[in-house]
Amino acid sequence: MSSVIETYFNAPLFDRELAEITVNIEQTPFFLNDRGHPTYLASLGAGIHLITESPTNAQMTMGNAYAVPSEISTKITNWGEQTELDFDGQHFEFMPLVATKETAAAFGITLVRAGEAIQIHSNQKILSEIQYEYGMMAGHYLPYQNATSNINGGKTLTPFVITDLEHHDFPHIFSATDQDQLPLVISVGRYFPNLGKIYLADLWVNPGDALYIPAKPKYSNPEFIDLHHNRNAALACWRGDSNKSTLTTHSLLDPHGYFYWYWNRRPTIHPFIHSSIHPFIHSSMHPIPKTNS
Secondary structure: OOOOOOOOOOOOOOEEEEEEEEEEOOOOOEEEEEOOEEEEEOOOOOOOEEEOOOOOOOOOOOOEEEEOOEEEEEEEOOOEEEEEEEOOOOOEEOEEEEOOHHHHHOOOOEEEOOOEEEEOOOOOOEEEEEEEEEEOOHHHEOOOOOOOOOHHHOOOEOOOOOEEEEEEOOOEEEEOOOOOOOOEEEEEEEEEOOOOEEEEEEEEEOOOOEEEEOOOOOOOOOOOEEEEEOOOOOHHHHOOOOOOOEEEEEEEEOOOOOEEEEEEOOOEEOOOOOOOOOOOOOOOOOOOOOOOO
16 A cells, blocks of 8 residues: 655744843833844933924824724733724725835834934833744734634634734834844724724834834723734735745833734735835835825
């Protein structure tokens, strides 16, 4: 009898921590983007450009807009609140946007370019900067309802990426520090609960740039809620002419903080972008979209 040879793919990496340092905001309150390297300083020397948080308002709406007829349910966990949103439709596309001062501000975020510094404001004084490696399948992780148990430390894999966004009481900094100069992709949303409307986009962060997201606590009856998530950080790896399946990045956060998640279980679409952000993103891809009003 002939034997059957079975061949398997190696297990794809979802995400992992490579290194972690503690950042004391009282001692080093300034984040400096030092030529693409995240640095924390007690004071600023000559030649460093200190910037302030980018102003934003409800009229600064960008991205693809979708109706949110209702909030289906909210589940309280030890890590935070998980609110499932009811979206009007079947498929939802995140508009690809180059991360600029303007596009970031439309989601309550400040772009920090090389040579720029910003003061970190946080009630939680001890934060962590973690170097992560994200796999190109990390966005396919389903942590919410109907997910299977994490057998042997595994995570539930879905054939599509869901809407999965968050805000929290501590500041967040995402630095595009991939050693092979891949752009970092941060999914963002601006949710208007009273209007039943949400704007969805992907911010493509140039290598060497960083995004500063101030603490965004939960408020009673907010006009809008700015949301973000980096699980789809390695979206650029899906380009056919990229030979990478993972991306490395640095994030400042409180790993023990309390989160507010907003999610929808239906499939999403994440187009690539046409820009000079990286040589492998060709002009045949989507043009930079205009603002939605």
